Amino acid sequence: MPPLPASVPLSWYLLLSAVLFSLGVAGFLFRKNIITVFMSIELMLNAVNLSFIAFSYHLKQVDGQIFSFFVMVVAAAEAAVGLGIILTVYKNRSTLEIDEINSMKN
Amino acid sequence: MHQLWLIPVFPLAGFAINGLIGRKSSKNVVNAIAVGSVLLSFLWVLKALSAMGLWGAGMPEEAHVERYFTWIQSGNLNIGFDLAVDRLSAVMLLVVTGIGLLIHIYATGYMAHEGGYYRFFAYLNLFMFFMLILVLAANYLILFIGWEGVGLCSYLLIGFYFDKKFAGDAGKKAFIVNRVGDFGYSLAMFLLVINFGSLDFGKVFEAAKAMPVDQGAGIFTAICLLFFVGAAGKSAQIPLYVWLPDAMAGPTPVSALIHAATMVTAGIYMIARSSALFVHAPIAMDVVAIVGLATAVMSATIGLVQNDIKKVYAYSTVSQLGYMFLALGSGAFAAGMFHVVTHAFFKALLFLGAGSVIHAVGGEQDLRKMGGLRTKIPITFLTIICAALAISGVPFTSGAASKDEILVAAYHHAPWMYWVGVVTAGMTAFYVFRSVFMAFFGKYRGSAHPHESPLVMTGPLMILAVLSLAGGFIPLPHFLEPMFPKLAEEAPEKWLEYTAVASGLIGISLAYLFYVASPKLADAASKNFNGLHKLLYHKYYVDEAYDATVVEPIVQGSRSVLWKGFDSGLIDGTVNGIGYRAMNIGGALRRLQSGNIRSYAGWVVLGSIAVILAMGLTGSIR
Numbered sequence: 001m002p003p004l005p006a007s008v009p010l011s012w013y014l015l016l017s018a019v020l021f022s023l024g025v026a027g028f029l030f031r032k033n034i035i036t037v038f039m040s041i042e043l044m045l046n047a048v049n050l051s052f053i054a055f056s057y058h059l060k061q062v063d064g065q066i067f068s069f070f071v072m073v074v075a076a077a078e079a080a081v082g083l084g085i086i087l088t089v090y091k092n093r094s095t096l097e098i099d100e101i102n103s104m105k106n
Numbered sequence: 107m108h109q110l111w112l113i114p115v116f117p118l119a120g121f122a123i124n125g126l127i128g129r130k131s132s133k134n135v136v137n138a139i140a141v142g143s144v145l146l147s148f149l150w151v152l153k154a155l156s157a158m159g160l161w162g163a164g165m166p167e168e169a170h171v172e173r174y175f176t177w178i179q180s181g182n183l184n185i186g187f188d189l190a191v192d193r194l195s196a197v198m199l200l201v202v203t204g205i206g207l208l209i210h211i212y213a214t215g216y217m218a219h220e221g222g223y224y225r226f227f228a229y230l231n232l233f234m235f236f237m238l239i240l241v242l243a244a245n246y247l248i249l250f251i252g253w254e255g256v257g258l259c260s261y262l263l264i265g266f267y268f269d270k271k272f273a274g275d276a277g278k279k280a281f282i283v284n285r286v287g288d289f290g291y292s293l294a295m296f297l298l299v300i301n302f303g304s305l306d307f308g309k310v311f312e313a314a315k316a317m318p319v320d321q322g323a324g325i326f327t328a329i330c331l332l333f334f335v336g337a338a339g340k341s342a343q344i345p346l347y348v349w350l351p352d353a354m355a356g357p358t359p360v361s362a363l364i365h366a367a368t369m370v371t372a373g374i375y376m377i378a379r380s381s382a383l384f385v386h387a388p389i390a391m392d393v394v395a396i397v398g399l400a401t402a403v404m405s406a407t408i409g410l411v412q413n414d415i416k417k418v419y420a421y422s423t424v425s426q427l428g429y430m431f432l433a434l435g436s437g438a439f440a441a442g443m444f445h446v447v448t449h450a451f452f453k454a455l456l457f458l459g460a461g462s463v464i465h466a467v468g469g470e471q472d473l474r475k476m477g478g479l480r481t482k483i484p485i486t487f488l489t490i491i492c493a494a495l496a497i498s499g500v501p502f503t504s505g506a507a508s509k510d511e512i513l514v515a516a517y518h519h520a521p522w523m524y525w526v527g528v529v530t531a532g533m534t535a536f537y538v539f540r541s542v543f544m545a546f547f548g549k550y551r552g553s554a555h556p557h558e559s560p561l562v563m564t565g566p567l568m569i570l571a572v573l574s575l576a577g578g579f580i581p582l583p584h585f586l587e588p589m590f591p592k593l594a595e596e597a598p599e600k601w602l603e604y605t606a607v608a609s610g611l612i613g614i615s616l617a618y619l620f621y622v623a624s625p626k627l628a629d630a631a632s633k634n635f636n637g638l639h640k641l642l643y644h645k646y647y648v649d650e651a652y653d654a655t656v657v658e659p660i661v662q663g664s665r666s667v668l669w670k671g672f673d674s675g676l677i678d679g680t681v682n683g684i685g686y687r688a689m690n691i692g693g694a695l696r697r698l699q700s701g702n703i704r705s706y707a708g709w710v711v712l713g714s715i716a717v718i719l720a721m722g723l724t725g726s727i728r
Binding site: 025 | 701702704711
């Protein structure tokens with residue numbers, strides 16, 4: 001394998017991953033729309049994937065890449081189920097406001 | 107073996123049968139069982155005593171003991187269920203079963219119209235059982251069973267009219283005051299176990315007699331004083347006498363049997379039984395004599411002005427019991443027991459006679475509402491006169507014989523005690539004849555139609571009247587003398603007896619003067635000595651003093667400290683406090699459980715930040 005160009009240091013990847021994850025968390029906590037919240041979750045998953053890949057590359061081990069595949073598979077399945085649920089919720093409630101979907105609570 | 111156990115078991119069987127099936131049986135069946143069981147017991151006493159030679163050769167001086175089984179075995183302490191008969195218990199057995207039988211018969215007439223008929227006789231039989239256990243006991247613990255048992259029956263029978271509050275209160279008072287005495291008795295038993303390793307009469311007295319008289323005086327004094335506390339409770343001496351006058355709330359046969367003739371003399375019996383211990387404790391003897399004398403004087407003065415006929419006789423009983431303790435304290439144990447017997451005759455008669463009077467005038471007990479009954483109920487009148495003569499110490503009656511012996515013994519103990527005793531004898535004669543004159547002479551002041559009682563009631567009265575008059579000729583002191591430590595022989599001085607008799611006669615004459623010859627004198631006297639009269643009428647305010655110093659503090663203390671402070675404050679407060687704290691903490695914590703997924707996520711984020719910060723601060727991140 002040819003040597004990599006003057007490589008990007010690991011810490012940059014991790015910093016990007018942390019920023020993406022924090023954005024995901026913030027979106028999950030503060031956005032009201034279910035779709036946005038759902039996307040925020042995807043964002044967090046991908047932030048984690050990024051750090052997996054970065055470590056895998058850095059440590060020259062394949063495990064991290066395998067993990068990220070797992071995560072992608074699960075995320076795909078989750079997207080299918082989650083979007084199905086969201087669709088049904090919207091059909092029944094005509095709203096995607098997260099604070100209004102609280103009939104279980106009371 | 108004389109099968110002594112049968113003596114108490116007959117009345118116990120009577121109690122069981124009447125208690126279980128008496129409710130559904132007719133009165134005749136209840137009567138037959140109640141009276142029959144006591145009769146069998148009486149006959150068995152006669153049989154056992156004759157087999158021991160009571161009438162012929164004379165009873166042996168040592169006790170006949172029957173050991174049935176070991177009851178308590180603990181280390182060196184061995185307490186058996188043993189019964190015994192000696193001369194002392196033989197006398198008590200005859201009194202208890204004999205007088206008990208008469209009173210049972212009387213009660214079948216007296217209680218004929220009362221509710222709870224079978225219950226009354228069941229309790230009365232139970233009392234007989236416990237009293238006989240008490241008398242037959244061969245050690246202090248068996249005696250204590252009887253002691254407590256008669257206390258229980260006393261409580262049950264005082265409170266027999268349980269729908270009246272004063273009867274229930276009187277029962278509780280008797281029970282609680284007796285607990286104070288039992289506390290002393292228990293401590294005395296513990297001291298005996300510690301010092302002698304046994305509670306057996308034979309062993310303890312053997313050990314005590316083996317000691318020189320001046321040895322171990324301290325421990326003997328302690329034991330004897332504690333026993334006297336017990337006796338003061340049971341036999342109604344200062345300061346524990348207050349329950350006995352109230353005990354008259356019970357039916358009159360109960361007053362006669364339990365609170366005059368038998369149970370209240372248990373304390374005297376117990377101390378006479380323990381005479382071998384008491385001779386080692388001259389201080390305790392003095393205490394017994396002085397307390398007895400003080401009680402005799404105090405209750406005699408109270409008896410002078412009471413208007414309830416049963417109250418008069420109740421205070422008279424307390425006073426006569428004081429006499430008996432005076433005898434015991436003076437070392438004249440035989441004279442004390444002699445007075446127990448004669449007192450059982452004439453006081454039982456007084457109470458039964460009073461019962462007959464009350465029966466005749468329809469339940470009235472106030473002397474001021476009687477009067478003139480002499481012609482209306484002549485048999486009751488004549489028999490009561492016999493009892494009154496006996497208690498006043500008129501010569502040749504039973505009371506004269508025993509009271510003179512006591513007073514002579516008191517004179518040789520300390521002359522001043524004799525003189526106080528003589529004055530008290532005068533007061534005794536006065537109040538007894540006052541009650542007789544108020545009830546039987548003058549004009550009838552009530553509204554009922556007095557009628558003579560049936561033969562089942564007058565029969566026992568007549569038998570007791572004979573005994574009251576002639577009982578003094580039973581050579582009891584001579585019979586009992588070998589049982590007790592010897593008194594120093596003193597030449598009997600005739601003038602001592604003459605003075606005592608004169609005092610009684612003066613009392614009778616004064617009563618005649620005040621209540622028959624010129625009744626205005628009595629009113630004038632009570633007006634002239636108004637303060638004194640009030641003091642006596644209110645019984646020296648002893649009940650009020652006890653209320654203020656003992657009862658109220660306990661009630662208030664229980665209410666404000668134990669109930670409000672300890673129970674509701676501390677215990678409930680702790681439990682409720684723990685509950686409230688749990689609610690508070692839960693209330694704070696439940697805000698976390700909002701059900702809002704994003705708040706959970708927020709907490710998770712905060713938690714991770716906290717963990718990361720902590721790791722950074724502790725240097726786990728490099």
